[in-house]
Amino acid sequence: MAQEQRDTGRVAQRRRTRRAIVEATAALLRSGVEPSVGDIAAAADVSRRTVYLYYPTLDQLVLDATMGTLNVDIDAALEAQTSTDPHERVRTLVDETFATMEASLPLGRRMIRLTVEAPAPPDGGPRRGHRRTGWIEWAVEPWRPRMTRKDYDDLVSSLALAIGWEAFIVLLDVRGLSPERARSVTLRTTDAILDAAGVG
Numbered sequence: 001m002a003q004e005q006r007d008t009g010r011v012a013q014r015r016r017t018r019r020a021i022v023e024a025t026a027a028l029l030r031s032g033v034e035p036s037v038g039d040i041a042a043a044a045d046v047s048r049r050t051v052y053l054y055y056p057t058l059d060q061l062v063l064d065a066t067m068g069t070l071n072v073d074i075d076a077a078l079e080a081q082t083s084t085d086p087h088e089r090v091r092t093l094v095d096e097t098f099a100t101m102e103a104s105l106p107l108g109r110r111m112i113r114l115t116v117e118a119p120a121p122p123d124g125g126p127r128r129g130h131r132r133t134g135w136i137e138w139a140v141e142p143w144r145p146r147m148t149r150k151d152y153d154d155l156v157s158s159l160a161l162a163i164g165w166e167a168f169i170v171l172l173d174v175r176g177l178s179p180e181r182a183r184s185v186t187l188r189t190t191d192a193i194l195d196a197a198g199v200g
Contacts, residue, residue, distance in 0.1 A: 018054050018130050020044045025065035035062075054125075060114045067111060070104050071131060078138060086199050089139035090190045094163060097135075098183045101168050108165040132164050143199045155197045162189045 024043035028035040037058055041048045055061035074096040081092045101108055126133075136159045144152050161167065163186065171182035 014125055015130050015134070017046065017050065018125075021046065021051055021054055021061070022065050022068050022130075025061055026069050029062070029065060030069070056119050057114070063107065063111050063114060067104070067107060068131060070100055070107070074100060074135065078135060084142040086140045086143050087191060087194055089142075090136075090159065090163075090194065091187060093135050093139050094183065094186050094190060097163060098168070098179060098186070101165060102179050109169065112165055112169065132160060136160060136163065140194075140199065147197075151197065155193070155199070158193045158197070159190060162186055162193060 021040060021044045025035060025040050028039060028043060033039065035043075037048050037051050040061065041051050044051070051061070055064070074093070077092055077096040078089075081089055083089060083092075133156065136156050140152070140155055140159070147155070167186065168182060171177045171185060172179070175182075177185065
């Protein structure tokens with residue numbers, strides 16, 4: 001149990017550090033600055049080495065920060081959602097992510113290309129997706145006390161397969177669906193994932 005808590009604490013700390021780096025980059029971009037890694041490290045109060053640990057290339061970091069700025073509407077919509085029903089929360093998340101993705105498809109395609117080409121982070125963490133993971137964890141948080149850690153992690157991972165750029169582009173490019181049809185399929189898929197996990 002103590003080891004699990006330590007592991008959870010480390011994951012949370014990594015997520016906070018990555019968020020601080022992205023938010024510092026976004027703030028610099030909004031101010032009209034073309035930031036260097038040194039500028040970003042100073043603004044995030046971390047070392048240049050730490051920035052490179054999470055983002056091997058400046059291009060990838062700037063793109064992630066740009067996408068993060070576009071996702072402000074998602075954050076606002078989730079904050080406004082008062083339901084504790086994970087199904088309702090996930091529906092809100094899907095609706096808002098689809099609105100963002102439709103408006104910024106070229107950026108999403110570029111982000112996926114950069115992720116595929118980038119080396120894996122030295123700390124073994126994910127290459128990107130910390131915002132998406134945070135949103136999904138928020139959506140299913142009311143059900144977390146009823147689940148084992150493994151079942152909870154598996155649920156978050158399963159939902160991450162269905163919600164996000166990769167799934168959106170598969171539905172558009174591989175299946176040839178319209179964005180509205182893709183949204184409908186995604187909602188059915190996420191409901192099925194929740195049901196299979198026993199989330200009422």
